[in-house]
Amino acid sequence: MAEHNQLIDAINIRTAVRAYDDEPIDDDAARQLEMALQPVNLLGNLNLQLVLNQPKVFEEANASGHLTGAANYLALVVPKGDEQARERAGFYAERVVLTATLRGLATLWVAGSWNKTEAAKHCRIAGNEELLLGVVIGHPKNHLAYQSMTYDELCERQRTHRSCKTYEQFTVTMGDEARAQAPDWFRAGVEAAMKAPSAMNRQPITFSYNPDDDTAAAHIDTTAGDEHHALNDLGIAKLHFQIGAGQGQWAWGDGGLFIHQ
Known part of the structure; x- marks a missing residue:
């Protein structure tokens, strides 16, 4: 994949991905994502969490074909009753999404395409917090072919992947x-x-x-x-x-x- 390491580059190539390879996120990539979570949680007064290897959360969506191979997610855990926290969660979680994009990982924001109750079982949620939304994270289907694409090809893929x-x-x-x-x-x-x-x-x-x-x-x-x-x-x-x-x-x-x- 062509050299690109700026956040604007991530914006230019990020797409919503529904099909994932079953290769797990490696320890180095997971560590980089965890490092990205620490400052945004502090700045946003949030409790965003990376949860790995929990395919049961997406069992129904994977079985129906709405998703394929989804198993990892970023959980948006926020203070209850804080309307502004919903905005902050979007702002700072997307910052982590762009970090994942620069690592060659694929993402998808999910509201209904997961078992939210099951997802919450794998999160640290205090009594004054709630699980808001999630973001699927993983290697895109045929990720080796994806990694061989040039930056221009990825930009064109982003431009044409949905109506805007x-x-x-x-x-x-x-x-x-x-x-x-x-x-x-x-x-x-x-x-x-x-x-x-x-x-x-x-x-x-x-x-x-x-x-x-x-x-x-x-x-x-x-x-x-x-x-x-x-x-x-x-x-x-x-x-x-x-x-x-x-x-x-x-x-x-x-x-x-x-x-x-």
Whole structure:
């Protein structure tokens, strides 16, 4: 696989993968993922956990063909009753997803394609915590062929693997003139967010730019029909935008502002 080691490279090649080889994640890769979890859990006040070799969690989905060979997952364990934690979990778990992508691993965000009760049995969950969502992690099916693909081939695979809302749909509250006048970093941020996964693949996030104070804002699109996972999707989209835009930082929340630095 061609050399690529930046987070924007991971965004450009990441796809949702449903079929996995049965080769286990090696100790070095697992150690790298665990190392990635430590700072994000601290920064996000979260308890994200890597769980390996538990195919029973995906037994029904694997049997039905909805998934193939799924056995490992990133568990999003968050504080109960903390709505903002759902957004933080999306933001920081996606950061780990991109780390896995750079390691040549495949991922898939799951909301219903797993046995959540069984998954919780293999997690450390305190009384004031709950298991929110999961991310399947593993070697993609025929992973040796995947590793032989060039970076350009992987980018093309990402571009064509699913339908995606347009730039205009992601900036629906802006007119053509406002879009034309927005800075390059804003467009780069939106284009990176367009490649972000969402729990139900509905991409329920929009962005806008305010020239008066040179800030961007992220909004939940309530017409997308996925209110239950929208905050998680908001966090994922914000991370992609931040990486695409370059230096800058988000405020949490629906309508939170991004200050470019």
